[in-house]
Amino acid sequence: MTLPPFALVRPTTLDEALRELTEDSVPYCGGTELLLAMRAGLHRPDALVDLKRIPELTGVRAGDGMLVIGAAERHADLATHPLILERLPVFARMEKHIGNARVRNQGSIGGNLCFAEPKSDVATLLMALEASVTLVSPGGRRTVTVEELIVGPYYAEKEPDEILVDVRIPLRDGLRGAYVKFQTMERPTVGVAVLADDAAGWYRLGVGAVGEVPLAWSFGSLAEIDPDDIASRVDPTPDLAGSEEYKRHVTAVYVRRALAKLEQVSS
Amino acid sequence: MTESVSESVATSGPPRVPVTVGVNGVSVSRQVEPRSVLVDFLREDLGLTGTKVSCELQVCGVCTVLVDGRPVSACTFLTADADGADVTTVEGLSDGQTLHxxxxxxxxxxxxxxxxxxxxxxxxxxxxxxxxxxxxxxxxxxxxxxxxxxxxxxxxxxxxxxxxxxxxxxxxxx
Missing domain, CATH: 1.10.150.120 ([2Fe-2S]-binding domain)
Incomplete structure (x- = not known):
């Protein structure tokens, strides 16, 4: 089916891109969400502002205890990025299994977050990692946590004149992490992230895909994580992937599996 | 090999985008509508109908082509984004004599x-x-x-x- 007509704007600087954005001229990167929404008639922007040529939105670097990932970086590149493999391998392992190989070659990390797809693997793990994002508008820049950004299904708390420039993940020496998911269709039924920084006594659990937004909690020890308790804390959305009762059940199962997997990984 | 065809300019709608794409080793230059997706460009503009279309949701994989060696869903890939890239389709697998x-x-x-x-x-x-x-x-x-x-x-x-x-x-x- 043909897409509705739109103009294509391809700025090469962030300032230029910011000047182009309006309610009807929207950011465009990989298109894995936006073009589908446009084809379905859910969006009909006058113009797409392609962000792929803006240097500030590319690259991966580490500094000041943070891993900083440019918003336009594609999942396939993040899955194999040497710095991510070295400093945050759990993130690379999660990226390696998003969607399918084509989606990973087209979709960007920033686009994934901006669309706030309720079944996003990325958002679940980033929330557990206490990651934040940088949003830039003509008025300035602000940093918000992924938890603050993703407020509802397909709803990110971002103004139309803002561009998500990068994702910032705090780095922890000796961090161990596991991300497991149950998936029979193109999107997961449940995704569970568990992270442990034993030296700091910092433990996090994130559960996504079952409900409208991912949820994450802190714990004082791994022993405090009770899979049945977690299953009662989530708010599942009944859909083709299963009923509320079923989703609570698989949540408990996958919390157990995530904890078991964590015992097998050293990073 | 280089092929260049100047097409009639659309009378209305957003400005067309010039693209030069290497398709199975042949450089092709065209003016495309911004909304042109790669699979339509291949099938309808170039007549390369080996690539199929089905779900148009990036789920089924029948429209898979390689852009600079990487598989993408041509149904959801703007032709404008293939500018300067090498695209390989199923027609590019065989030389016409020997199968891949x-x-x-x-x-x-x-x-x-x-x-x-x-x-x-x-x-x-x-x-x-x-x-x-x-x-x-x-x-x-x-x-x-x-x-x-x-x-x-x-x-x-x-x-x-x-x-x-x-x-x-x-x-x-x-």
């Missing part, structure tokens, strides 16, 4: 029934086998999990790809 080893293997293993999904499976498999590591069966299954065969002939498809991988492992690249 994957095509040979698909024939030998009866890895197709109706054949509609075959171009997508071939291109996905080519991307995998062109990678740095020769994949094992598990890697093949995982890589192809985003492609749907409505005739459900998955076993022979995986066997066909595995066969080529084994030959690569045993050969000079192994």
């Amino acid at each position: 080893p994957l095509q040979e293997s698909f024939v030998d293993h009866f890895a197709l029934q109706c054949g509609f999904c075959t171009p997508g499976f071939l291109m996905m498999s080519k991307a995998l086998l062109d990678g740095d590591e020769v994949p094992d069966r598990e890697a093949i299954v995982e890589h192809l999990e985003g492609n749907i065969c409505r005739c459900t002939g998955y076993e022979p498809i995986v066997e066909a790809v595995e066969h080529v991988a084994e030959k690569l492992r045993g050969g000079p690249h192994g």
